Amino acid sequence: MEQGAHAVSSPYVPPQPLTLRINGTEHQLDIEPRVTLLDALRETLHLTGTKKGCDRGQCGACTVLVDGQRINSCLTLAVMHDGREITTVEGLGQQDQPHPMQQAFMDCDGFQCGYCTPGQVCSAVALLDEIKQRQASAVTEGEQLEPASLSEDEIRERMSGNLCRCGAYPNIVKAIHSVVLRQA
The missing domain is CATH 3.10.20.30 (Beta-grasp domain)
Known part of the structure; x- marks a missing residue:
């Protein structure tokens, strides 16, 4: 010193x-x-x-x-x-009854190594609430967002804070889109 x-x-x-x-x-x-x-x-x-x-x-x-x-x-x-x-x-679902988003990730193979999956799923669940509340994002067109017209670009923008090193993005987007369409 x-x-x-x-x-x-x-x-x-x-x-x-x-x-x-x-x-x-x-x-x-x-x-x-x-x-x-x-x-x-x-x-x-x-x-x-x-x-x-x-x-x-x-x-x-x-x-x-x-x-x-x-x-x-x-x-x-x-x-x-x-x-x-x-x-x-x-806290999202139970082993015998997963949250719809967890189930969609399984059904659509929305993961590979699975390390990012818990964060992806939590973020996707929040995305569902944003869509229900018609909150805009950087790519939202028009004043209101209609859940049935949710685009892949919209999903990708809203999920942009969650990275997947394996590159499972197409299936992650597919999983999220399937849940949004079921809830629309």
């Missing part, structure tokens, strides 16, 4: 009490405030369906729903979601 330089130390911040409502179940935790939601889900609560891909918010493998909105759980702190409704891929 140079003469005159002072060591900088981070002040200790004790774990904070926190209630995370995940997949309909409340979890009372004492968690260090710098823990990401992703790490709280995977390391503390052992909900490992949500994947750590890039850990920088660029790949979407960690996508979960918070109050129905998709977020990258690697970019947000767990303490920021005290009392909010969090849905992970584990």
Whole structure:
């Protein structure tokens, strides 16, 4: 250390009490405030369906729903979601009765290695709500989006935050489109 330089130390911040409502179940935790939601889900609560891909918010493998909105759980702190409704891929359906989007991914072979699939599915479920609410995207034409006229370009735009290293995009789009058409 140079003469005159002072060591900088981070002040200790004790774990904070926190209630995370995940997949309909409340979890009372004492968690260090710098823990990401992703790490709280995977390391503390052992909900490992949500994947750590890039850990920088660029790949979407960690996508979960918070109050129905998709977020990258690697970019947000767990303490920021005290009392909010969090849905992970584990909370979308049951093993004997998967969510329609999970079933469509299986029916349409919307995955290869499967690593990105939990984030893709969570993002696609949020997409369904966006379509129902007729929310516009960068490629939406006209003032209102009609679910029955949802284009592949529209789906690709809305799913652009979720990457698939295997390149299963055509089948992912097909899976999402099939669910949208069934719900239209």
